[in-house]
Amino acid sequence: MSLTPRVLMVAGASRPDDRLSRVMARVGQSVVAAGGVAVELPLWAIDLPLMQADDASQAQLPAVARVRAEAAQADAFVIGTPEYHGNMSGALKNWFDFLYGELAGKLAAVVATTGGGSGDLSITGVKRTFAWCHGFTLPFHCAANRAAFVDGELRDARVLDRLDRIGHDVVRYARVLRPAFEAARGELGVAGGVAGLHPKVKP
Secondary structure, rough: OOOEEEEEEEEEEOOOOHHHHHHHHHHHHHHOOOOOOEEEEHHHHOOOOOOOOOOHHHHOOOOHHHHHHHHHHHOEEEEEEEEEOOOOOOHHHHHHHHOOOOOOEEEEEEEOOOOOOOOHHHHHHHHHHHHOOOEEEOOOOEEEOOHHHEEOEEEHHHHHHHHHHHHHHHHHHHHHHHHHHHOOOOOOOHHHHHHHHOOOOOO
């Protein structure tokens, strides 16, 4: 990869969400400030069908091809979700269901918006799901509840500080992690570790 990581900003809400948009925009600004490229993917703007494991024809749908291509091209991710009933949104879980190898060996930062809680449950759910796709997540995360916004603007200094740190960290560590994982794909046997389970795709 180049020294300019491509970071896919996945806004995991099923309809336009102003609070989540503001959180993602702030992290995106920090990604750019750290020397990365921020690419937006608002799930509410994509007509992604409900994933059907036994329907091979879904792979031909433009929305499915788009999310897989954008995930494959990404060096890292910032994944944002509103917290619904103590978990990530259904739209975000559906996005995950279409992916696997596209996430392997890559880094993700996780942020959430909540009604009033800490966001721990939704953040943990996203991190666990990303790990099951053999991806890595930052140990640092952030949740913004309603109190963090004043007149629709994100104003909480602590939240803003965490979002800025996340943006810099995802760029910093993507530069290290992605090349190491790609190099390990070529190792023979157990020396390849988890990367060896994801052989390089022939051009």
